Amino acid sequence: MARHIRARTAPGPSSTSIRYSYQAMSDTPSATAEMKLPKDFAAEKGMVNVQIDGIWHQFPKGTRMIEACRQAKITVPHYCYHPKLSSPGNCRMCLVQMGMPPRPTPGQEPQRDDHGFEPIGWIPRPVIACANTVSENMGIRTSGELVEKCREGVMEFLLINHPLDCPICDQAGECRLQEQSVQHGRGVSRFIDMKVKKPKNVDIGPRIRLDDERCIMCSRCIRFMDEVAGDAVLGFTQRGTHTTLTVHPDRLLDSNYSLNTADICPVGALTSNDFRFQMRVWFLKETPTIDVNCGTGTNITVWTRGNKIHRITPRQNDEVNSAWMPDSHRLNFHYIDGTSRLTEPLTKSGDKHLPSSWADALESSAAQLKEIPAHQVAIIASGRMTNEELFLARALAAEIGTSHLALVPRVDAADHLLVAADRNPNTTGAKLILETEDPYAGLDSIRAGVRDGSIQALIVLGEDLVTDAGFTADDLKKLRFLLQTSVLANPTADHAHVVLPSAAFAEKRGSMVNLSGRLQRLNRAVEPQGQAHDDWEILRDLMLALSGEKNEAHQIEDIFKVIAGAIPAFSGLTLSKIGHQGTPITETGYQIPLLANERARKAAGLING
Amino acid sequence: MAVVKLQRPKLNFGEKIYFGALIKGFILTMTHAVKSLLGKSVGAETLASSGLGVTMQFPEQRWDDHLPEYYRGAPALVTDEQGRERCVSCQLCEFICPPKAIKITPSEIPSDDPWAKVEKRPLEFDIDMTRCIYCGMCEEVCPEQAIYLRKDYLITGLKRADMVHNKKRLYEIGGTRVGLVNKWNELK
Amino acid sequence: MDILQIAIILVKIVTLTFLVVLPLVPLSVYFERRFSAIIQDRVGPNRVGIPFSLLGFKKDFHLFGLVQPIADGLKLFLKEDFTPAHVRKAFYWMAPALTVVPALITVCVVPFGSPISIFGHTEKLVIADLDIGPLFVFSVASLSVYGITLAGWSSNSKFPFIGGVRSTAQMISYEIALGLSIVPVLMYYGDLNLGTIVKQQADHGWLLLPLWGHDATHTLSSKLLFWFPAAIAFLIFTISIFAETNRMPFDLPECETELVGGYHTEYSSMKFAMFFMGEYAAMVIGSALIITLFLGGWSIGFGLDAVVEKLHIGDFYYGGFIHMGCFMTKLLAFILFFILVRWTVPRFRYDQLMKLGWVVFFEAALINVFLAALIVAAPQLQAAIIGIGSVLLVILTAAVIWVAKVSEEQPKILRA
Structure with missing residues (x-):
């Protein structure tokens, strides 16, 4: 087989691995009559042959040229194209040269080369790659003088009215305009007239700031609000160089998905109020992890510098959150280094909490717990805990010898996209780990037990009983011993005899199972604040303090290994095998609404990704 | 990597017993020493020094007037x-x-x-x-x-x-x- | 021995060792720094003085920076005395003392001046008027190699170890040349008492400047004839002293470019300062020995010594102190020469150093002994024997040179 024919070896879902047998068959003259051409092989699979920069590939029919190039690992510069949005083709940056086989005159057999491909007649004008679809025997050139000249020209037009205020622009460092003007720009401007002035620093919504001068009219934000968020408040006004992005009169860009427009904005026109002027992106370290604000388990990237989280952005996962996330979840990280954060173990003496050491706090907890009969001890765990932590909570209950173990349910309104009604991120995991159908069931009996005095000690793991679980301050005062692990100070902690500071979601490792049964991994982006410990370590140390045994679990991997051996759904898995995209481990039948929308639009051919 | 072989210079008898070079060295170092003591060190003029060596005597003499255009300070x-x-x-x-x-x-x-x-x-x-x-x-x-x-x-x-x-x-x-x-x- | 004598000896020890020789150490450090500075067109330490302005006066007294060595010493005392965990402690602590003590002990045989006399009591300006002066110096000075070797070994670290090994090899090699080179001198004087040697030079002219005090046994011609072996001996002795004291150009045991600090890399504070002191004290003693043996010691020369010895106020004959001043002047001049050499001559390569010691100086010193013996014995010998001796000497010299030359030829490198 000739070297320059490269069958696609399944890099994406839409291309297949195939081997041509055309040449092999042509070696035997008798076979020529029934000879199959490359197009026939492709057509059998509903695909077409496309030559990109001299190499033949196969793509499904209807694939956009830009997507074909992307799958062939060739980057075509673009602004307006987004795989999850429709393609209006208005930035003109993705210009490529296209070629088709010449149409034979009637009766003429098309010419074919040794491999059965027809020669390509190149069109002397460029076409945009984002709005055209591939067809059989098509040729695409993504480089060459024509293409490069065109890109240079487009860049020059885009930069005519650009204010060039990169030093103050938050997008600097992740700005497509910067990157592509370095790669495809001229370096100097020939424009000598006055630049068009447009509104700057426009307050278009509670979380988004608009700078119209930086806008290159790619319309990604407009399409996102219309097609994905379903709240078409953005649009263009004026014409020509005066085209201005604006919000609908009397409306605000206040959708719970508005910050996604800042993510997809290729320039600095839309910026996040929360992240505005906080830190330059080139200082930030990216950590892939997952969101814990609801059962969807949105995949996110945490951007940190030093031990401070500066922002959170969605991470593409087509099985969970596509490329989006709700604002409410995205901005819920400031508490991590906030003022109410617990940073050291506290023990109550009198009615005041005093700082203590970990060893002392754990030892006194263990001593007090041992004084109380096992059946009078209850554990209230949290649906925000990871599988590992829940497993250890179950082990702790076994160590104490109590059967009172329950989680606190947390339900709120769902939206039609990503936010689930179950605001606990690991309900599915809790069901699997605790091997029960309803991990929340025991809570009412524990509450009743506390009230009637049959439960004397409570271990509360990461939950605020007063605010979330229907307990009252008087209930908690009845307890002989109350231990709480918590990230933040809260009313329950006020009554706790021992308060242990635990780690926030960005500070710990572990795994969770989302509502659709996908096992996903949390990664540590920052170190726990102060003396706070990872929750699984707190549980392990508490168990060791109770049993007096020697520690054998040094890493969270050790815990996961035990889970994999004990729970069938996890068998054969390790933390590293989960991967950044997660892995489905159980079938729940839950559908994430946003994905259903997206699949429908894809099926309708509106989008590619 | 090419290996370059260097031919050591052939030394005559005078050079081999080393004393000529020693005395030349003494003359050179003593010339500098004497010039320094006389306040006429080589380069003292251009470096605006005291003459006892080319060093500027700091608190009394300062660079301020002699700083070049390209000087990089704080x-x-x-x-x-x-x-x-x-x-x-x-x-x-x-x-x-x-x-x-x-x-x-x-x-x-x-x-x-x-x-x-x-x-x-x-x-x-x-x-x-x-x-x-x-x-x-x-x-x-x-x-x-x-x-x-x-x-x-x-x-x-x-x-x-x-x-x-x-x-x-x-x-x-x-x-x-x-x-x-x-x-x-x-x-x- | 009565109490007075013991008291006098104690006074001499304290005065000559701690008030005369030891202050020379910081002084030579100061000279080292200032002299190297002016050689290199720098200024050197010229600031540290007596801070009168702290006491309310208008100006500080700079003293040309002479207080600098005191400040340096104070700094070294106050620095953290750090002992690394990996060293062999006993030897590590012993080594600095082993370097500095022998150097100071050798002071005791150096005659600082002619005897002084008071109330009819004559006292020699030497701590121990030994009849084996030079031998004592060699035997004690060669102990200081233990200090360096122990320092290198006990530091338990690469560079000090290499420094220690180098030092051992170097000192052993040069001690041979050192010892052999002064045999002619001792033959000439027929005496091993340094005081007597100096007295002879004062009376009959310095070994290297025999221009006065001629008499029947010390004719000018005989003295001039002996000048040649004396000069060779002087050359070998001086250069060997450089090697013995680990001074440039032979400071391979502590060369910074190769060994960081050599044998004292792991030392700090006062322990380091003791190595430093030992090196400079050895330099002072070496200079004193050279002056004593070859340059007339405390002698002023030109027949003036007899006059000076007779100077007195009442019963107090103070000429000895003038001679002592003369000795110190010569000593300082020679220390300056040491310094000049250090800042002029680049460091030798180690193989060159060893070759110089074993191939050149050892043989040259041996031949020189032969030559000197011939010259010293000549007056009592018949002409024929002198002739045979000369011929033998020439043949021996030629043979040594030939052997040295042949041994230098390197075998051709065979290449496959």
Whole structure:
């Protein structure tokens, strides 16, 4: 087989691995009559042959040229194209040269080369790659003088009215305009007239700031609000160089998905109020992890510098959150280094909490717990805990010898996209780990037990009983011993005899199972604040303090290994095998609404990704 | 790698017994010593020294009048003709600084400020002079012509904290610089 | 021995060792720094003085920076005395003392001046008027190699170890040349008492400047004839002293470019300072020995010594102190010569150093002994024997040179 024919070896879902047998068959003259051409092989699979920069590939029919190039690992510069949005083709940056086989005159057999491909007649004008679809025997050139000249020209037009205020622009460092003007720009401007002035620093919504001068009219934000968020408040006004992005009169860009427009904005026109002027992106370290604000388990990237989280952005996962996330979840990280954060173990003496050491706090907890009969001890765990932590909570209950173990349910309104009604991120995991159908069931009996005095000690793991679980301050005062692990100070902690500071979601490792049964991994982006410990370590140390045994679990991997051996759904898995995209481990039948929308639009051919 | 073989020079008898070279050496070193003692060291004139050697005797004699144009002293922030602080806290100097001496906290300019349209300025701008190596890369990288290496070289302090120049101190050293490219003039 | 004598000896020890020789150490450090500075067109330490302005006066008194060595010493005392965990402690602590003590002990045989006399009591300006002066010096000075070797070994670290090994090899090699080179001198004087040697030079002219005090047994011609072996001996002795004291150009045991600090890399504070002191003390003693043996010791020369010895106020004959001044002047001049050499001559390579010691100086010193013996014995010998001796000497010299030359030829490198 000739070297320059490269069958696609399944890099994406839409291309297949195939081997041509055309040449092999042509070696035997008798076979020529029934000879199959490359197009026939492709057509059998509903695909077409496309030559990109001299190499033949196969793509499904209807694939956009830009997507074909992307799958062939060739980057075509673009602004307006987004795989999850429709393609209006208005930035003109993705210009490529296209070629088709010449149409034979009637009766003429098309010419074919040794491999059965027809020669390509190149069109002397460029076409945009984002709005055209591939067809059989098509040729695409993504480089060459024509293409490069065109890109240079487009860049020059885009930069005519650009204010060039990169030093103050938050997008600097992740700005497509910067990157592509370095790669495809001229370096100097020939424009000598006055630049068009447009509104700057426009307050278009509670979380988004608009700078119209930086806008290159790619319309990604407009399409996102219309097609994905379903709240078409953005649009263009004026014409020509005066085209201005604006919000609908009397409306605000206040959708719970508005910050996604800042993510997809290729320039600095839309910026996040929360992240505005906080830190330059080139200082930030990216950590892939997952969101814990609801059962969807949105995949996110945490951007940190030093031990401070500066922002959170969605991470593409087509099985969970596509490329989006709700604002409410995205901005819920400031508490991590906030003022109410617990940073050291506290023990109550009198009615005041005093700082203590970990060893002392754990030892006194263990001593007090041992004084109380096992059946009078209850554990209230949290649906925000990871599988590992829940497993250890179950082990702790076994160590104490109590059967009172329950989680606190947390339900709120769902939206039609990503936010689930179950605001606990690991309900599915809790069901699997605790091997029960309803991990929340025991809570009412524990509450009743506390009230009637049959439960004397409570271990509360990461939950605020007063605010979330229907307990009252008087209930908690009845307890002989109350231990709480918590990230933040809260009313329950006020009554706790021992308060242990635990780690926030960005500070710990572990795994969770989302509502659709996908096992996903949390990664540590920052170190726990102060003396706070990872929750699984707190549980392990508490168990060791109770049993007096020697520690054998040094890493969270050790815990996961035990889970994999004990729970069938996890068998054969390790933390590293989960991967950044997660892995489905159980079938729940839950559908994430946003994905259903997206699949429908894809099926309708509106989008590619 | 090619190996270059060097031929050692053939030495004659006089060179082999080494004494000629020794005496030449003594003459050379003694010439320098005597010239130094007479206050006529070679190069003392151009280096503006006392003559006893080419060293400048510091507190009495100073470089100040002899500093070359290109001298790189302490880095400092400058304001423009209208008294606006030129720095927009783009943090490029913080990024480029090889010893990580610069620390900037950016902030937004409040809307009632006359320069509100610039949008961004540093809230804090600290240069740790115990770390600064006077390389001048901050000056080179600055897109706003806001940071310059001035000719101040007497940077001293009794505590580490004294050696950290804050924003106020940096503007004191830097002062005003006129005739620079002004991106934020009225046309903009 | 009565109490007075013991008291006098104690006074001499304290005065000559701790008030005369030991202050020379910081002084030579100061000279080292200032002299190297002016050679290199610098200024050197010229600031440290007496801070009168602290006491309310208007100006400080700079003293040309002469207080600098005191400040340096104070600094070294106040520095943290750090002992690394990996060293062999007992030897590590012993080594600095082993370097500095032998150097100071050798002081005791050096005659600092002619005897002084008071109330009819004559006292020699030497701590121990030994009849085996030079031998004592060699035997004690060669102990200081233990200090360096122990320092290198006990530091338990690469560079000091290499420094120690180098030092051992170097000192052993040069001690041979050192010892052999002064045999002619001792033959000439027929005495091993340094005081007597100096007295002879004062009376009959310095070994290298025999221009006065001629008499029947010390004719000018005989003295001039002996000048040649004396000069060779002087050359070998001086250069060997450089090697013995680990001074440039033979400071391979502590060369910074190769060994960081050599044998004292792991030392700090006062322990380091003791090595430093030992090196400079050895330099002072070496200079004193050279002056004593070859340059007339405390002698002023030109027949003036007899006059000086007779100077007195009442019963107090103080000429000895003038001679002592003369000795110190010569000593300082020679120390300056040491310094000049250090800042002029580049460091030798180690193989060159070893070759110089074993191939050149050892043989040259041996031949020189032969030559000197011939010259010294000549008056009592018949002409024929002198002739045979000369011929033998020439043949021996030629043979040694030939052997040295042949041994230098390197075998051709065979290449496959």
